[in-house]
Amino acid sequence: MYQLCPSILSADFNRLGEQIRTLEREGVEWLHIDVMDGDFVPSISFGMPVIRSIRKESNLFFDVHLMVTEPERYIRDFVDCGADSITIHAEACEDLERTIEQIRESGVRVGVSIKPATPVNDISHMLKEVDMVLIMTVQPGFGGQKYMDECTEKITELHEIIERENLDVDIQVDGGINDKTLEKAMKAGANLIVAGSYIFNGDLVSNIRHAKEKMEGIIRKIG
Numbered sequence: 001m002y003q004l005c006p007s008i009l010s011a012d013f014n015r016l017g018e019q020i021r022t023l024e025r026e027g028v029e030w031l032h033i034d035v036m037d038g039d040f041v042p043s044i045s046f047g048m049p050v051i052r053s054i055r056k057e058s059n060l061f062f063d064v065h066l067m068v069t070e071p072e073r074y075i076r077d078f079v080d081c082g083a084d085s086i087t088i089h090a091e092a093c094e095d096l097e098r099t100i101e102q103i104r105e106s107g108v109r110v111g112v113s114i115k116p117a118t119p120v121n122d123i124s125h126m127l128k129e130v131d132m133v134l135i136m137t138v139q140p141g142f143g144g145q146k147y148m149d150e151c152t153e154k155i156t157e158l159h160e161i162i163e164r165e166n167l168d169v170d171i172q173v174d175g176g177i178n179d180k181t182l183e184k185a186m187k188a189g190a191n192l193i194v195a196g197s198y199i200f201n202g203d204l205v206s207n208i209r210h211a212k213e214k215m216e217g218i219i220r221k222i223g
């Protein structure tokens, strides 16, 4: 399964509902929702009220990326306001195993994310317990940053482990995706592609069509 996951961090919040409807109309299925607390990352984005309000009008799959310290405090809240998947940062948890279990018990999909400096090794023992690993290819906290090339090999490494152990785990990539980096990340093994500025800067409809075509071309190449 390949999915383009537009990140609403780069949306025009004055027209958020309209832009989400456009994504749906253009066949997007996943919506990437970045929650930042000003502690785990320097910036603050938005939280439950925004998610609850877009949930009322959207059937998209809500992929909630929590860039939040001790996310175990908020799992229930994000499930209640409409998350379909919750991704927490390995670096942010007091007890990673317990937090993953807590998300699993709440009935949504489970993701674990690592920052650029965190080795794949830190989470490889948890792969059987998660549905997805999110490899950050920028420092989390802001949209529009440059893709860190050195992170591509972490995607490759993770992909190899997943293949070798025959696991059912998706690889999501997040940060600095554009025409060039999209190909690098997908060739390395990423199948869930988060894109903020690539999708929302400029004309939304043509950007989505362009990104989807690009992805289809790469999928054909990879075979």
Ligand code: DX5
Residues within 6 Å of the ligand: 007, 008, 009, 010, 032, 034, 065, 138, 139, 140, 141, 142, 143, 144, 145, 174, 175, 176, 177, 194, 195, 196, 197, 198
């Ligand atoms: C950054 C967020 C990303 C962000 C990506 O911390 O996790 O999801 O929206 O933005 P781009 O695609 O512009 O790098």
Ligand code: ZN
Residues within 6 Å of the ligand: 007, 032, 033, 034, 065, 174, 194
């Ligand atoms: Zn994100």
